[in-house]
Structure formats: C-alpha cells, structure tokens
Amino acid sequence: xKQKNKVAATTNWPLTILLIAGCLTVIFPLYMAIVIxxxxxxxxxxxxAGALSLPKSWSLENFAEAMRVTDFWHSLGYSVMxxxxxxxxxxxxxxxxxxxxGRSMAKNKFYKFSYLYIVSGMxxxxxxxxxxxxxxxxxxxxxxxFGVILCYLVFYMPMNVMLYTGYLKNIPxxxxxxxxxxxxxxxxxxxxxxxxxxxxxxxxVAVLTALGTWNDVMTPLVIMSGTGANxxxxxxxxxxxxxGTNYNLAxxxxxxxxxxxxxxxxxxxxxxxxxVVNGAVK
Amino acid sequence: xxxxxxxxTFLLITVPVLALFFCFNTLPLIKGLIYSFTNFxxxxxxxxxxxxxxxxxxxxxxxxxxxxxxxxxxxxxTILTNVVALLLALGLNGKxxxxxxxxxxxxxxxxxGGLVVGYIFGYIFTYILPAVTGGxxxxxxxxxxWLAIVIVAAWxxxxxxxxxxxxxxQTVPEDVYEAGAIDGATxxxxxxxxxxxxxxxxxxxxxxxxxxxxxxxFDQIMALTKGGPAQSTxxxxxxxxNNGMGGGQFGFQSANAVIFFIVIVAxxxxxLNFTGKKEEQL
Numbered sequence: 001x002k003q004k005n006k007v008a009a010t011t012n013w014p015l016t017i018l019l020i021a022g023c024l025t026v027i028f029p030l031y032m033a034i035v036i037x038x039x040x041x042x043x044x045x046x047x048x049a050g051a052l053s054l055p056k057s058w059s060l061e062n063f064a065e066a067m068r069v070t071d072f073w074h075s076l077g078y079s080v081m082x083x084x085x086x087x088x089x090x091x092x093x094x095x096x097x098x099x100x101x102g103r104s105m106a107k108n109k110f111y112k113f114s115y116l117y118i119v120s121g122m123x124x125x126x127x128x129x130x131x132x133x134x135x136x137x138x139x140x141x142x143x144x145x146f147g148v149i150l151c152y153l154v155f156y157m158p159m160n161v162m163l164y165t166g167y168l169k170n171i172p173x174x175x176x177x178x179x180x181x182x183x184x185x186x187x188x189x190x191x192x193x194x195x196x197x198x199x200x201x202x203x204x205v206a207v208l209t210a211l212g213t214w215n216d217v218m219t220p221l222v223i224m225s226g227t228g229a230n231x232x233x234x235x236x237x238x239x240x241x242x243x244g245t246n247y248n249l250a251x252x253x254x255x256x257x258x259x260x261x262x263x264x265x266x267x268x269x270x271x272x273x274x275x276v277v278n279g280a281v282k
Numbered sequence: 283x284x285x286x287x288x289x290x291t292f293l294l295i296t297v298p299v300l301a302l303f304f305c306f307n308t309l310p311l312i313k314g315l316i317y318s319f320t321n322f323x324x325x326x327x328x329x330x331x332x333x334x335x336x337x338x339x340x341x342x343x344x345x346x347x348x349x350x351x352x353x354x355x356x357x358x359x360t361i362l363t364n365v366v367a368l369l370l371a372l373g374l375n376g377k378x379x380x381x382x383x384x385x386x387x388x389x390x391x392x393x394x395g396g397l398v399v400g401y402i403f404g405y406i407f408t409y410i411l412p413a414v415t416g417g418x419x420x421x422x423x424x425x426x427x428w429l430a431i432v433i434v435a436a437w438x439x440x441x442x443x444x445x446x447x448x449x450x451x452q453t454v455p456e457d458v459y460e461a462g463a464i465d466g467a468t469x470x471x472x473x474x475x476x477x478x479x480x481x482x483x484x485x486x487x488x489x490x491x492x493x494x495x496x497x498x499x500f501d502q503i504m505a506l507t508k509g510g511p512a513q514s515t516x517x518x519x520x521x522x523x524n525n526g527m528g529g530g531q532f533g534f535q536s537a538n539a540v541i542f543f544i545v546i547v548a549x550x551x552x553x554l555n556f557t558g559k560k561e562e563q564l
Contacts, residue, residue, distance in 0.1 A: 016378040022370070023387045025437070029402050030390075032410070048413045051405075097299040100292040114296055121307050123547045125498055127522045128539035131324075131532055132310035132317065154306035157299075186291040215395035217501050218519075222527065233395045237504065240401075247405060254398045265393050269386055276392065276442055277449050280487055 033258075037062055037251040044247065062252035069242055070253050075235040076260070082145055082231060083214045086152045090160055090209045091202050093153060098164025099190055103173075105165070115165065122158040126218055134222050144227050148220050152213050159279070160205050166282055167201040168194075200278075207275025214261060232257045311543075318537035323530040335537035344513060345538060348521045351428060351514065356496035359432045363439045363492050364485070370440065371447030372473070385448070392441035400505025403434045407506070424514040427507050431515055434502050439495065443488045450484030451477070490553050497546060518542050 031052075036044075038055040039062075066072065097118075104111035137147040171194065179189040217233045224230070230238055236257055243250035265272055286294070318335055322328035339345050374385055391399070407430050408419045420426040454477060462468070462476045478485075500519045503509060509516035509524065516524075518538070526535030 010377050011379055012377045015373055015376050016380070019370075019373050019378060019384050020380070022373075023384065026387055026390050029399070029406065032406065033402050036405075048410060051409060093299065096295050100295040100299075104289075104292055111292070111296065114300055117300070118303055121303065123543075123550055124307060124311060125519070125539070125543055125546050127498070127519045128314045128536075128543045129307065129310040130523065131526050131536060131539070132313035133306070134527070136306075136310055136313070150302070151306055154303055157303055157307075185285055186288045187286070211393060215393075215397075217395070217397045217504065218523070222523070233397045236398055236401065250401070251405075254401055257398050258394055261393050261395075262390075265390070269389075272393065273385070273389055273445060277445050280442070280446050280491060281449060281484070 033251050033255055036247055037255045039248050041246055041248050062248045063256060066249055066253035066256055069249065070235045070239045070256075071230065072235070072253075072256055075230040075232045078145055078229050079214060079232040079260075082148055082152075082220075083210055086149050086156075086213045087206050087210050089149070089153055090156055091205055094157055094160035094205065095164050095195065095198055095202065096190070097157070098161045098168060099194055101161065102165035102168040115161070118161050119158045121154075122162075126155070130218070130222050137223050143223055145220075145224060145229060147223050151219055151223065152209070152216075155219075156209050156212065160209065163201055163205060163279065163282060164198065167198060171197055203271055204275045204278045204282075207272050208279045211261075211272075211276070232260075314536050314539055317533050318540050320533040322533040322536075324527065324532035328533065331533070335534045336541070338534065339537055339541060344516070345521065347513060348516045348518050352497060352499070352517045355428055355432060355435075355499060355515075355517065356493055359435050359439070359496045360489065360492045362432060363436045363443050364488055366436065367440045367443035367488070368447050368485075370444045371451055372477075374444065375448055375451040385445070388444060389441045391438045392445075394438070396435075396438060396501030397505045399438060400434055400502045403430070403437075404506050421507055422511055424512050427511055427515050431499070431502050431506055434506065435496060435499060439492055443492060446484055446488055446491075447481065450481035454480045486553075490550070493553065494546070494550065497549070 035054055036051060038058050038060075040055075040059070043056060044050045101111045101115050101118075105115050106112075133151065134143070137143040137151075140147070142150060175193055175197070176189050179193050184192065215233060216231075217237060220231045220234045221237065224234065236253060239253070240250075243253065319330055319332060320328045321331045321335075370388065374381065374388065378384070404421065407421050411417075412419050420430040458476055458480070459472060462472050467475055498519050499517045500523070503515055503517050503520045507515045509520055519542075522535045522539050522542070525531040526539075529535075
C-alpha cells in the first residue's frame with residue numbers, strides 16, 4: 001500500500017495528459033476514416049461537420065459495395081497467401097542460410113564472402129532492380145504472385161541473414177556437439193536443436209518480413225499488374241479511379257484494407273513492437 | 283546412403299541460397315547497368331548509346347528537380363521525425379500513467395500501409411484543413427505540397443523511431459540521473475550532458491534508418507500527389523517508376539537508377555563512418 005501511494009505521488013500528471021492529448025494525432029485520421037466509411041454520400045455536406053460528425057445510422061452498405069468493387073476477398077486472399085508463404089519460407093530458408101554461413105564464416109573465406117555478398121544487398125534500392133525484374137520475371141513465366149514471393153525472399157534475405165547470424169553467435173556450439181555424439185547429422189541437429197532455440201529471432205524475422213510484405217505496393221505493382229490479381233494495397237491503387245468522388249465508398253475500402261493488420265496488431269501487439277525494435281537495434 | 287559431412291551440408295544449403303540471391307538481386311542489377319548504356323524504350327529494339335544517358339542525366343532539368351526534392355524531403359523529414367520521436371520517447375519514458383497503452387497507440391502508424399495512409403491524409407489535406415484554415419489545399423500549391431508529404435511520411439516514421447529511442451532510454455541506468463542531479467544537472471542540461479551521449483548509438487540507428495527510408499519515398503507520393511503539382515514532388519523512385527515503366531525511358535531511367543544506387547551507397551557508408559567515429563570518441 002505504501003508502495004502504491006509513492007507511485008501515485010510521483011506520477012507526472014501534466015505529462016500524462018499531454019501525451020493522451022497527443023494520441024489524437026494518431027486517432028484523428030482513423031476516426032475520420034471510420035465515420036466517413038459508415039456515412040451515405042448525402043450526409044457529406046460541404047463543411048467539416050459533414051465529414052467529421054457521427055453517421056446518422058451505422059450501415060454496412062458502403063463496405064458491401066467496396067468489397068464488390070475492389071474484389072475484396074480475392075485481394076485479401078492474395079495478400080494473405082503472399083505474406084504467409086513469404087514469412088514461412090523466409091524463416092526456413094534464411095535461418096538455414098544464417099546457420100550455414102554463421103557457423104562457417106569465422107574460418108572459411110567462402111562463407112565470409114557469402115555473408116558480405118548477401119548483406120551488401122541491403123544497399124540496393126528497389127528502383128534499380130525494378131525495371132530489369134519486370135522483364136526477367138516475365139521471361140521466366142513468374143510475373144505473378146509466385147514471382148513476387150521469390151523477390152521478397154531475396155529482398156529480405158540481407159536483413160534476415162544478418163539477424164540470424166548475429167543471434168547464432170550467442171548459441172554455444174557445445175549444444176550441437178552433444179547431438180553429434182548421439183550420432184545425429186548436421187541437418188538433423190539443426191532442426192532438433194538450433195531451429196527451436198532461435199525461436200525469438202524467428203518472431204522478429206516473421207514480424208519484420210510480414211509487415212514489409214503485407215504493406216508493400218511497389219513489388220506487386222510492377223510484377224503482378226496485368227495478371228488481374230491484386231494484393232489489398234494494390235487493389236486500392238487499381239480501383240482508386242472507380243471510387244471517383246464517392247469518398248464514403250473509398251474510405252470503406254481503405255478501412256477494409258487496414259482492418260486485418262489492425263486486428264493482428266491488437267492480438268499480438270507485444271510481439272510486433274518487440275520484433276520491430278529488435279530488428280532495428282540488433 | 284553415405285552421411286553428409288558438416289561442410290557438405292553447409293555447402294548444399296549455401297549454394298542454392300546464393301543462386302537465388304544472384305538471380306533476383308545481382309542479375310537484375312547487372313542488367314540494369316547494361317540497359318543504362320542503351321536507348322531501350324521498354325519494348326522493341328534498341329541501340330548502344332555509350333555514356334550518353336549519363337551525360338544527359340546531369341543536364342536533364344526534371345531529373346535534377348527530382349534529386350533536389352528527394353534530398354530536401356529526406357533531410358527535413360529525417361530531422362522532423364527524430365526531433366518529435368525523441369521528445370515523444372522522453373515523455374513516454376517519464377513517470378506517467380497508462381504507459382504501455384500510450385506506447386501501443388503511438389506505434390499504430392508503423393503497421394499501416396503507406397498507400398492507404400496517404401489516401402486518408404489526402405482527404406484531410408484537400409477537404410478538412412482548408413475548411414479549418416480557410417485557405418486552399420496544401421497539395422495544389424507547388425510551395426507546400428512537399429511539406430504535406432513530409433508530414434505524412436513523418437507521421438508514419440515517428441512510431442518506430444520513438445520505440446527505438448525508448449529502448450535506448452531504458453539502457454540509461456537511473457543512478458546516472460541521481461548522480462547528475464547531485465552535480466546540478468537537471469532538465470535540458472541533464473539531457474544534453476547525460477542522456478543524449480548515452481543514447482547516441484540509438485540516434486545513429488534512427489538517423490540511418492529514417493534517411494534511407496525517406497530517400498526511397500514512393501507510396502505516399504503515389505497516393506498524395508503523383509509527383510505534382512508541376513512535378514514539384516517527384517521523388518527519384520517515383521520518376522524512375524513513372525518514366526521508366528510507362529514513359530518509354532527504360533534505358534535513360536536505368537542510368538538514373540544506377541546513379542541513385544551509387545548515391546545511396548555513398549550516403550550509407552558516410553553515415554556509418556561518421557556515426558561510428560562519434561561513438562568511438564565517447
């Protein structure tokens with residue numbers, strides 16, 4: 001009880017109130033999107049009240065219409081598929097690469113070179129790869145969702161391999177030796193011993209890769225356009241002209257595009273924040 | 283079947299990974315370099331033009347303008363983001379109530395896609411702000427449109443930057459402040475002489491990350507201005523995409539992309555060296 005009183009006494013109330021007020025900068029755009037998305041076009045008078053007041057009735061009409069216009073379920077399907085497959089493959093492939101390279105680069109020049117070669121890819125802006133990649137994916141017959149996944153696996157490789165090799169430095173090699181003594185191969189040892197231990201790093205890699213791929217516009221824009229398939233963000237761009245001046249419809253569509261990641265954030269807020277911070281700091 | 287040795291296993295992992303990386307990173311990079319010496323339009327036949335594209339780049343007014351805009355934008359956005367994020371981090375790390383809830387709210391912009399956020403802010407700039415101020419839209423004025431993009435990009439970027447600063451502030455032990463307070467270091471003096479030097483590594487990370495992200499700005503421009511008005515907000519990435527993919531300047535914009543790549547590498551190396559030296563001095 002005494003402890004509690006002490007905390008209450010030292011709470012900086014002006015600062016707390018200031019920070020709560022500051023949240024408006026984050027909440028206002030979302031609030032506005034929500035109220036407009038639920039309104040009818042006739043409710044949008046030419047003043048601020050028309051845009052910002054609460055809707056007279058909360059109807060889901062705009063959302064149903066937006067889903068139809070933007071082919072929502074298909075776009076959602078592509079977004080989910082691309083993100084999930086990319087994240088799963090990134091965890092499997094990049095952690096394996098991080099393991100092979102990380103365990104060998106201290107004594108073997110080939111792996112040291114491989115490490116520097118892959119990590120230096122971090123400096124290559126997408127702008128320079130974009131145009132050749134469009135030609136290349138078309139020639140290879142992967143100018144579709146699969147090609148987008150292949151690109152992501154390469155774009156996120158530098159960061160992820162760096163994270164995994166960094167994490168591996170803290171895992172003692174003695175752990176593996178115990179498994180070798182029992183007759184396990186390197187491959188088996190990896191999956192039974194090392195892969196599970198790297199759990200926290202898998203979470204970081206999953207969060208960073210998922211956020212990046214889920215929100216990316218540019219890669220699907222240049223590689224998938226023309227296939228008729230869209231990811232969620234790409235659908236907003238593609239159908240922007242069809243919304244015209246019907247902002248109610250447009251905002252319903254924007255909200256639908258934001259909703260999955262917002263729900264995901266509500267569920268695993270802690271993991272997402274930790275993942276982003278760990279990825280940057282390590 | 284003979285068991286694979288440890289080295290054989292590592293080689294079997296690393297070689298395919300390197301092949302994949304080469305195929306979707308190095309190969310397009312080389313192709314981009316080759317295209318930059320041609321007059322390729324993106325279709326049909328093309329001829330070698332030597333270094334003419336590069337010579338033309340330096341006299342092309344539109345390219346020059348896009349570099350000026352991109353650097354002005356990146357510099358102002360980086361400073362704005364870091365100043366606001368540092369203040370916000372100091373606040374969120376203070377003696378406040380509802381700490382984790384507040385941090386959770388301020389992090390939301392990080393998880394949202396740049397394109398949809400751009401569309402939502404586009405409405406604010408076009409309809410809400412002019413109604414409040416009585417002026418015209420920021421986006422339709424060549425002097426202010428770039429500031430609108432700064433605001434949206436910073437709004438999103440501040441979220442992650444703040445979290446990284448908070449994790450930096452948490453590494454500063456409480457007794458540093460207590461010792462400082464005895465020596466009379468409080469408020470601004472305490473921040474300048476005690477806190478800031480201790481979080482310089484986090485400051486470096488944030489400067490490098492935000493600068494790099496802002497130099498590659500694309501989504502916000504696509505959503506807010508499409509480079510206008512009067513090409514005043516055309517970023518380098520946007521120009522390469524727009525004129526390279528749809529404007530028949532495949533070869534010319536490839537040369538632009540090569541220069542952009544070199545600029546990014548030079549800035550990254552400079553920043554890493556500069557911040558590295560600063561850290562050593564401490």
